[in-house]
Amino acid sequence: MNIRTVATQPFSDQKPGTSGLRKKVPVFQQAHYLENFVQAIFDSIAAPKGATLVLGGDGRYHNRTAIQTILKMAAANGFSKVLVGRGGILSTPAASCVIRKHKTFGGIILSASHNPGGPKEDFGIKYNGSNGGPATETVTEAIFAKSKTLSSYKILDAADVALDTLGTSSVGDMTVQVIDPVSDYAELMESLFDFGAIRALLQGGFRIKFDAMHAVNGPYAKDILEGRLGAAPGSVMNAVPLEDFGGGHPDPNLTYAHDLVEIMFGADAPDFGAASDGDGDRNMILGKRFFVTPSDSLALLAANATLAPAYRKGLAGIARSMPTSAAADRVAQALNIPCYETPTGWKFFGNLMDAGKVTLCGEESFGTGSDHVREKDGLWAVLFWLNIVAVRKQSVEDIVREHWAKYGRNFYSRYDYEGLPTEAANGVMQHLRDSFTALVGRSFGKYVVQMCDDFSYIDPVDSSISKAQGVRLLFSDGSRIIFRLSGTGTEGATLRVYLEAFEADVQRHPLDAQVALAELIAIALQVSELVARTGRDKPTVIT
Numbered sequence: 001m002n003i004r005t006v007a008t009q010p011f012s013d014q015k016p017g018t019s020g021l022r023k024k025v026p027v028f029q030q031a032h033y034l035e036n037f038v039q040a041i042f043d044s045i046a047a048p049k050g051a052t053l054v055l056g057g058d059g060r061y062h063n064r065t066a067i068q069t070i071l072k073m074a075a076a077n078g079f080s081k082v083l084v085g086r087g088g089i090l091s092t093p094a095a096s097c098v099i100r101k102h103k104t105f106g107g108i109i110l111s112a113s114h115n116p117g118g119p120k121e122d123f124g125i126k127y128n129g130s131n132g133g134p135a136t137e138t139v140t141e142a143i144f145a146k147s148k149t150l151s152s153y154k155i156l157d158a159a160d161v162a163l164d165t166l167g168t169s170s171v172g173d174m175t176v177q178v179i180d181p182v183s184d185y186a187e188l189m190e191s192l193f194d195f196g197a198i199r200a201l202l203q204g205g206f207r208i209k210f211d212a213m214h215a216v217n218g219p220y221a222k223d224i225l226e227g228r229l230g231a232a233p234g235s236v237m238n239a240v241p242l243e244d245f246g247g248g249h250p251d252p253n254l255t256y257a258h259d260l261v262e263i264m265f266g267a268d269a270p271d272f273g274a275a276s277d278g279d280g281d282r283n284m285i286l287g288k289r290f291f292v293t294p295s296d297s298l299a300l301l302a303a304n305a306t307l308a309p310a311y312r313k314g315l316a317g318i319a320r321s322m323p324t325s326a327a328a329d330r331v332a333q334a335l336n337i338p339c340y341e342t343p344t345g346w347k348f349f350g351n352l353m354d355a356g357k358v359t360l361c362g363e364e365s366f367g368t369g370s371d372h373v374r375e376k377d378g379l380w381a382v383l384f385w386l387n388i389v390a391v392r393k394q395s396v397e398d399i400v401r402e403h404w405a406k407y408g409r410n411f412y413s414r415y416d417y418e419g420l421p422t423e424a425a426n427g428v429m430q431h432l433r434d435s436f437t438a439l440v441g442r443s444f445g446k447y448v449v450q451m452c453d454d455f456s457y458i459d460p461v462d463s464s465i466s467k468a469q470g471v472r473l474l475f476s477d478g479s480r481i482i483f484r485l486s487g488t489g490t491e492g493a494t495l496r497v498y499l500e501a502f503e504a505d506v507q508r509h510p511l512d513a514q515v516a517l518a519e520l521i522a523i524a525l526q527v528s529e530l531v532a533r534t535g536r537d538k539p540t541v542i543t
C-alpha cells in the first residue's frame with residue numbers, strides 16, 4: 001500500500017455556494033483541483049480513524065472519474081469503509097437516506113443539481129454530515145478556509161474500483177461496498193406513504209406521467225412508480241440517466257420540462273404529471289392542464305399531511321425559505337404550529353429538523369421535503385401528492401382550488417436575470433440598499449411600502465447569524481418584492497426578483513398570476529432601476 005503525499009497549489013476559488021462547490025468540468029479537470037477540495041473537506045470534518053463515508057452522484061459527466069479519485073483519497077485519509085452507489089449513482093435524497101440509515105460519519109455528493117452536464121458544462125461536489133444534511137455554514141467556511149492554504153493532499157496508489165457490480169472490494173485497507181442506489185430509498189418511501197391506496201388509484205385508471213429528464217431519478221421512478229406501485233409501463237419518461245442529460249437542462253420547471261408540459265397541457269393529458277431535476281431533489285407537480293406553484297405545493301402538503309401515514313400525528317412545524325410565498329404560513333396558523341422563515345438553501349432547514357422544530361420544509365425553487373431525510377426530495381413530493389389524491393379522490397386542480405377558497409391565494413412569480421455582469425448585478429442590489437429610507441412609507445397606487453431590509457437570520461438552534469440574504473420590500477397588504485443574487489450559478493451573476501401578492505377572495509381576482517402581479521412587477525423594475533443598470537428589458541426565465 002503506497003500513500004502518496006502530493007504537493008498542491010492552494011486554489012482561491014473554492015468557496016462553496018448555496019449547495020456546495022460548483023464549477024465547469026474543465027475547472028474540475030485542472031491538476032489537483034478536485035483533490036485540493038476533497039482534502040480540505042477531510043481536514044475540516046476531522047473524521048475519526050475507521051469512519052464510514054457515503055459516496056455517489058447524479059451520474060453527470062466526470063462523475064465516475066471523480067469517484068475513483070475520492071475513493072483513493074478516502075483510503076489514504078484513514079476511512080475504513082465507503083458505501084458507493086452502483087455506477088457511482090446516488091440521488092441527493094437517496095444519499096441523505098443512506099447516510100442516516102447506515103449511520104455513517106457523512107457523505108460526499110457529486111452533483112451540480114439542475115445545471116446542464118457534459119464536458120463543457122457543470123460539475124459539483126458537496127459534503128453532508130452525519131444527519132444526512134448539507135454541511136452547516138461553519139463547516140462550509142472551514143472547508144473554504146482550508147482550500148486556500150493547503151499545500152498537499154494524500155492519495156493511495158491503487159487500481160480503479162469496479163463500480164458496476166454490487167459487492168465489496170478493497171482499496172488498500174479500506175473496504176468499498178457497492179450498494180443498490182435505489183433499495184434503501186424505496187423502502188423508506190414505502191414506510192412513509194400509503195402504497196396500497198396509490199396502487200388502487202393507479203389500477204382504477206388514474207394516469208400519471210413522470211419526467212426523469214434523463215437524470216438520476218430515472219431508475220428510482222421506474223422502480224417505485226412502475227415497479228412497486230404498478231403505474232403503466234412508460235409512465236416514466238426520459239428514464240435513462242445520461243451524462244449530459246440528453247443535452248437538456250435538467251430543471252423541472254415549465255420552461256425546461258417542456259416534453260412533460262406538452263403532454264400535460266395536450267389533448268389527451270394524463271391526470272397527474274411530475275418531474276425532478278439532475279440530482280433528484282427538486283420536483284414540479286402538474287395536474288391535467290394545471291400547474292401547481294412550489295409555494296402552493298408546500299402549503300397543500302402541510303394542509304393535507306395527516307392523510308399520509310408518516311404524518312398522521314400532525315406536523316411539529318413548517319419552514320420555508322424567505323422568498324417562498326407565505327401560503328404555508330396561513331396553513332401553519334390554521335394548524336396552530338410554528339412557521340420558520342429561513343435564508344435560501346436547504347442547509348438552513350437541517351438544524352430545525354434535527355431539533356424537532358419542523359417536519360415539512362420548502363422552497364419556491366421547486367424544493368419540498370420533510371424530516372425523513374435532510375435534503376429536499378423530488379420523488380417524495382410526488383408520492384405525497386399521489387397519496388393525497390388517492391385518499392381525497394379529487395383532481396389536482398380541484399384540491400388546489402379548494403385550498404385557495406379556504407386560505408386565500410398567494411399569487412407568486414419569480415423573474416430570473418441570468419448571466420449578468422457581476423458589477424451590474426451588485427449595483428442593483430447596492431442601489432436598493434441605499435434606497436431603503438426613501439422607500440419606507442412611499443405608495444405606488446394601492447401598494448404602500450411598510451418595511452425594507454436586507455434579510456438576516458439568526459438560527460434558533462445554534463444562534464449563528466447569516467446576513468445579507470436578500471433585499472425585501474414588504475407592503476402593507478402583505479404583498480412582497482424580494483431581490484436576491486443567486487449563489488449557485490457558474491457564469492456571471494444571476495439576479496432573482498420574487499413577487500408575491502395575497503388575495504383573500506379568489507372569486508374576485510384574475511386567474512393569471514402575471515396579470516395579478518403586473519403592478520408589483522412594474523414597481524420592482526422602477527425601484528431597482530434594473531433595466532438601466534443591466535441593459536436587460538426582459539428576464540431570462542419567468543416562473
Ligand code: G1P
Pocket residue numbers: 018019113321344345346363364365367485486487488489496
Ligand atoms: C437555487 C434556489 C434555492 C435552492 C438552490 C439549490 O439557489 O434558489 O432555493 O436551494 O438553488 O437547489 P440560488 O441559485 O438562488 O442561490
Ligand code: ZN
Pocket residue numbers: 092112113114277278279280281282
Ligand atoms: Zn437538485
